[in-house]
Amino acid sequence: LNTLQMHGRIHEWGAIYQAHLAQNLRRVGASIELDRTTGAARLSAVPEEIRAAFSKRTRDALSDAKAYAASVGAEWDRMTGDERIKLLKGGAFASRSAKADDLSDFASWRRQAEARGYQHKSVLQDAAPAERMTEAARLDLAYEAAARVLGEQFARRAVIKAEDERVAAARGLVAAGIKDGGDVDHVIARLRARGIVETGGADASGEPARTQIIAVETERDDPDNPDVTITTTRLTTRAHVEQESALVELAGQASRDRRGTLNPVQIKRGIEASGLRFTGEHGAAQRRMIDHLGMGGRFAVGTGAAGAGKTTLLKPLVAAWRDQGADIHGISLGWRQARELREAGLNTEAETGGRDTIAAVSVFINRVESGRLDLSNRSVVVIDELGTIGTRQMLDLLRLQERHGFRMVAIGDPKQCQSIEAGQVIGLLEKGLGKVPSIESSVRQTNERAREIAGLLRKGGVEAVGKALDMKRQDGTAEIVAGGHGEVIARAAALWDERRKANADRPRFTLSISTPTNQDARAIGEAIRQRLLASGELGQSRMTLAAIDKNTGEHYALPIAT
Template identity: 35%
Template sequence: MLNFAKVAASSDGAKIRAYLTQDAPEPQHASLTVAGVDPAGRNLDSGETLTNYYTGRGEAAAWRKDMPASVAAALGIDSTKGRPRYADLDPLFEGRRADNGEAWSRTQRTNSGFDFVFAPHKSVSLAAEFAASEAERRLIWEAIHRANDEALRYAAEDLGQARKGKGGLKGVEAGQIGWVTFAHDAARPTLALQDGAGGGTYLVDAPIAGDPHFHLHNFIPNLVVTEDGRVGSIDARVITANKVHELGAIFQAYLAQNLRDLGVRVGYDEKEEAIVVLDVPEAAVAKFSKRDRQVIGDAKRYAAESALEWDELSLDKKKQLLHEASAAGRLGKTKEEAREVWRAQAAEIGWNHETVLVSAPQPVISDAERREAAYDLAAKNLSREFVTAAVLDRDRLRVHAARGLISVGAPAGRKDVDAVVDLIERHGFNHEGVQVSLISGKLERSERVSNSLQVHIEQAVSEKARNAALDHSSDLTDAALRSAIAAVEASGQGVAFSPEQSAAIYALGGGGKLSL
């Protein structure tokens, strides 16, 4: 699954960073150092750094591992020297360089970047949280991290297009992008809090236990560096609903393969849009998918008891009150009690989890067989969508192709998606018992697709409509229509037909079995 949001350049960067780092204190400098350099000249992380990276709570931010040097230079960062410091992050959320606070370029940006959030199915999070050993937990977390990185590199081909001219009127130019990742291990109610009356609105996680839910926030600065060094903005027009679904599906495909490589038994969810861990029972998934509490209402009542007007309070004061109310037990169990609460909830349903590393066998198939299997699933789901739609955006083909690859993996990434789309376009698909072909065209400057059965249906309807319009066997005579009009107008009900209304009556009464 992928959710995304825009980050306004007018935001207070420190407040955005506080949300993404879950208000965790800045990591100690020791965890930002490297242990040495390997023969290839790459930095070697210390064991402490790796532990900090793959442990869930308060996990430190991490730059894109293969951050392009040109992007790092444009952002004013040195991504080769370990993890970001808070002082580096805060200005980035405001569209400013980390080293000197200046704007990235002369072009003023409305948005400083985008928050892409990749999340696995709840069963994956539960498999990690309730793993019998720390080693297994970290293996699953790393599988999620690697899927996140791979999906972002896939997305970089779409997002790495710098706009030319105002609003991109002169087209786009290919370039490089960067990102910084923040890992969260729980789903808590997300509160939209205003910073005082008339101030900006920021997201804050409620300080309560929530549910296990590992997800990764990726801040992608609204900056593209082209080959000649020009710094432009991301062409956000590519971030359509279909593109979001495609990227979410490719994340699931990468994650599924990473888990299969660990020997985890995986399968599709009910909608065939995400990967699930089969050895985590559905009862556990349901237990840890609770609806959000009405936290703000509880906090407002707590503030009123202290003679405070909630809407007038600053963001920092509201956060302070939330923590005070949580500590007082007014909001339910605190996030510090989460693991204790979660284990008690598992015991309530009799779930005693052991391991998901069961050495599940993996069939060995060729690339062609893998893509054919993905095509079969994509074709089935495409047919299902055409049951209620006559025309679809062409990008829906990529969504279904990516979702089809979840079951078999997408080691070639975009090439795999392209290959499955090509199979759909060349072979068509079975729709309502009929083998149909795709028909492409443009509508309102967008590429759309339909299918040959739909065209046949519309042609048949058109022919029937034409024949009905030519069939005057049941027309009313002019005399009958004049008599009916006169009778209504003489009925004493105050009805008088206008010339336009009379014309419509004659057209319908004498215009064949179908008239408009």
């Protein structure tokens, strides 16, 4: 079989299935909408909180795993974590077979829904079968839905695969109805002809701006068959191309403007004022970065590994700029990251006179554009965590710099974090600035083994990351929890409690917990809450508030205690 013909098509075919499912349900009078998160056909009659409650069960197969273990004569509770994993790998499909019986248990489903205050009647309700649309109207509706899906993807990524466009077109047919799989090509033809809505953009009349899709094809030989040529198509938009071109040009112009740069004497005084000493090989690398940022053009960029001391090396520069009489502003994508710039000496009362000179990027841009913040060629703007800034925001900053003439210095690490919005901004800036200097060594790790682990994680790839995780498990700094979602939540809460108690004598000790989703964060929070209730550190609940997750729309109860 030439399986290359199937490559990238599986999700498209899944969406076509969902479109047919939606079409058939509409024929009998059900109200169907496109679920923008999953791309599936969704029954409008079932509330989101009920759907979410049932979907949670699919991520926790622990009860099935225990039943499977019992069926082969094993005692789950006596098995080690590795033994459990080995058992499940050997019979993973068997643990799924229980779903067949579960799917027929409608009475159980109803009981669980009623326990949450929902009594299901019918997805048909009083809806009449959907009216037939003309072919053109149906495909136009599918195009509008597909354009929204693609617009959201292009807001996060500057380049996507052609397969993503086909999936978006098929999802548009979920919303509008489908005749056959050939409809996907009809929707794509409309996408290419009419473009998509540019997220955050508007035309002269205030309507959402549309931007053209640009397709680029590349060819390469099949490594397994020299007679076969593999063609790959990548998509971007005219808006992304224009933004990136403008960003590269403005960055290059600013980097070549050397007016008002620091000189070696000023930098030396700044280092003395900071009280820092840059010794050894790592210190020499930091010192070279200080010279690059301080004596470069009006826009200078430096990168470094996690723990390279990027924020620390800004301290002498801040002292030197302040000695120059500059007003200095610190920004990053979020407030929390921006406040880390206090370590570099920003935001002191002597400098600001009570004004806050640290802000999130979006807030900073708004302050300057609205006139609430007055900048000049004597101003310096320091950007931290540059890798998190998207193309559009970086272009906005460069345009503000061109207008007001301030100096801009940016530090970050493309391997440590990436932007939420579209664009690999450090890679783009190198096209305008040339090779950006980097500090690859780190001082955050306290011993050679920890530095080796950090280096492996930074290198990336299955082999390096696998080795790093094995080393961390041996050291006790990483755990793999055997079981389901509930076991992982319980272990996270227990680890929080262990670390808290072990550091009870350190008054400034703090802990943070990071999770993939808000739902996971709430689950861990509830597990921690139960521990605090049991220990008497938290009083009993005094009231319960109705709460909502703004990102997902999920409703939940929020108990409040003293």
